[in-house]
Amino acid sequence: MAAVSGGRLAQLREPALRLLKKYRLPLLIFLAGLILAAWPTGKKQEVKSVPAEPVSGFDLDATTSRLEQLLSGIAGAGRVRLMLTLSGSETTLYQTDSRTVTSAGSTTTQTETVFRQTGSSEKEPAAQSVLYPQYQGALVVCDGADSASVRLAIIQAVSSLTGLGSNKIAVVKMKGQ
Numbered sequence: 001m002a003a004v005s006g007g008r009l010a011q012l013r014e015p016a017l018r019l020l021k022k023y024r025l026p027l028l029i030f031l032a033g034l035i036l037a038a039w040p041t042g043k044k045q046e047v048k049s050v051p052a053e054p055v056s057g058f059d060l061d062a063t064t065s066r067l068e069q070l071l072s073g074i075a076g077a078g079r080v081r082l083m084l085t086l087s088g089s090e091t092t093l094y095q096t097d098s099r100t101v102t103s104a105g106s107t108t109t110q111t112e113t114v115f116r117q118t119g120s121s122e123k124e125p126a127a128q129s130v131l132y133p134q135y136q137g138a139l140v141v142c143d144g145a146d147s148a149s150v151r152l153a154i155i156q157a158v159s160s161l162t163g164l165g166s167n168k169i170a171v172v173k174m175k176g177q
Contacts, residue, residue: 017075024141034103058090058133060086063084064083064084067082067084068080068082070161071140071142071154071157071158072142074153074154074157075142076144076150077143077144077154078174079140079142080141080143080154081140081141084137084138085135085138087136087138088133089133090130090132092127092129092131093128093129094113094125094126095113095125095127096112097111097112097114098111099112113125114126121129134163135145135164136168137168137169137170138158138164138170139169139172140154140172141157141172141173141174142174143173143174146173149173
């Protein structure tokens with residue numbers, strides 16, 4: 001059996017050596033790349049601290065004024081005023097731990113809110129996610145609303161930025177002054 005496997009090994013060794021000679025250069029380049037990738041650079045990564053107070057990411061007034069500026073840039077729109085309505089308000093979902101206990105044939109689930117240490121002795125609930133309010137409708141009052149092309153451009157812009165359908169966006173002409 002050893003003689004048979006030794007002969008088979010010799011048969012496999014010969015094609016392997018031919019392949020090694022044929023692909024010697026790509027193999028050397030590949031090995032050099034692996035060595036360079038694993039080589040330590042000596043730079044230490046800095047860990048940035050995250051502020052303890054979560055920053056609210058939604059400001060309706062700021063969003064409205066930014067949209068007014070963008071919409072007033074549409075050709076023929078003129079002066080623009082915008083009102084956005086929201087359904088609901090900002091909601092924070094907190095991290096919880098749930099435990100199911102089975103005893104004497106009954107199952108109970110215990111849920112506890114997870115707290116995080118913020119300072120020396122202060123604890124606050126750990127936020128899992130924040131749900132921002134959805135846009136419910138938009139009213140755009142502008143000088144150029146008498147033009148169908150301006151109305152269409154404004155509706156498309158508001159729709160793409162807020163996710164509202166065109167049936168939830170009203171564009172009306174601003175009274176002259």
